[in-house]
Amino acid sequence: MQHYYNVIIIGGGISGTALLYELAKFTDIESVALFEKYKTLASINSNGRSNSQTLHCGDIETNYTFDKAKKVKKTAKMLSNYALKHGYGEKHIFKFPKMVIGVGEKEVEFIKERFETFRELYPYLELFSRDDLASIEPKLVEGREEDIVAMGALDEYCAIDFGAIAKTFVQNAKKIAHGVCDLYLNAEVYQIEKIGDKFQLLTPRGKYFADYVVVNAGAHSLLHAHKMGYGKEYACLPIGGSFYYAPASILGSKVYTVQNDKLPFAAIHGDPDILEKGKTRFGPTALALPKLERYREDSYLEFFSSLKPDRSVMKVFYDLLADDDIRDYVFKNMMYEVPGIRKGLFLKEAKKIIPTLEESDIEFAEHVGGLRPQIIDKKEKRLLLGEAKIDTKEGIVFNMTPSPGATSCLGNALKDVELIVDYLGCGFERSKLESELLEDEVHNSALNRVPGYAVSVG
């Protein structure tokens, strides 16, 4: 086993594995290795039980602006192209009807207007009337007095097992790599240090060296950056998300609801669970948690190191909590976790989707739902809502990847490939990547070249 690589990736979630795949397949880098802390790949947030399993294309997510939807659409397409071209259709990526519902006069108008704007970007979108919904998803209209309309699609790939896809990235990377492509499991990187023009990584297997390092360690990425003196202008606020299960007979489509603009996190939705067949999930909730891994209590200290509470962080909290809607939302989300009362309280929220839902229909999904490492920009004193990257321009990059980080894994990886190729001066077969991953995008819009595919913050 060698101890020196051109590139080392830290973290074997969907972000790290997507990068391994792109480097192995589309560059002539001679040696690359991926280090993962646990014994299996994608066991934290990229695991299918930790996230909503949604390929976020931007068509039904009303928390996205038109511009953000455009960017997300491209990266989502990269992932569906990858999955379908490798034969994972109906194995790891699935078609379901999907829609966003508008309820009551104001939301109905909002959906109708949004439909007119967004159909340009998504020609397959349809507007569903109450009668349409009565045959597509009868439970959306049963017992509902208010007006309802939805926009969505009946035949699109929209559900994906990100954890399974992460594993295929590594299998395929190892199969096609012309150079060395190594995977180390049970290999936590404890420390990274720059020595001369190389990076030295301390691991349980000893010291490893690299010319370039990409840290895709989820909520731990910022902690590593801070330890090396980078990204001090950012703090990490981990937001846990839980789910409730209902029988699949209640809902067979992905059903999103209209976002309250004031709220920092997406409204709850209903989704057929692709791993627990026969169940529909409602969620996720949004609960600030003082740890960097959802189910590991010993990450409290790490949380404080990466939050680094100071006046700017406090100002962000103060501003958020000064708003009645947000205060109410934070409180409600805390209560959704409290055994004994949580089911009854969450039911009220879920009834916005299925009015006839009863407490006996739902159960708290134990040990389901991960953490979103949301980033606070201390300089701007605001909470950032998308992914963030710290590019040091010194041979090391740190990626923070809350939602839709799994959907945009190949787009984010492409940004890193470009940085690595520039820094190391190695070869990159861009046209090969474009024809595999960006086929439709390239054909549909020759002007849309690669820069900007990775959705950065916002």
Ligand SMILES: Cc1cc2nc3c(=O)[nH]c(=O)nc-3n(C[C@H](O)[C@H](O)[C@H](O)COP(=O)(O)OP(=O)(O)OC[C@H]3O[C@@H](n4cnc5c(N)ncnc54)[C@H](O)[C@@H]3O)c2cc1C
């Ligand atoms: C409730 C919820 C719902 C979500 N729903 C969606 C959705 O529907 N669609 C979507 O696109 N996104 C969704 N997301 C976001 C998505 O899950 C993440 O963006 C994505 O999984 C991030 O992948 P990652 O590889 O960057 O991080 P992770 O999956 O967290 O992987 C990081 C990896 O790094 C490893 N690691 C950490 N430290 C070290 C170290 N020192 N050494 C070695 N390895 C290390 C960890 O063990 C882990 O395997 C959701 C997230 C949550 C919490």
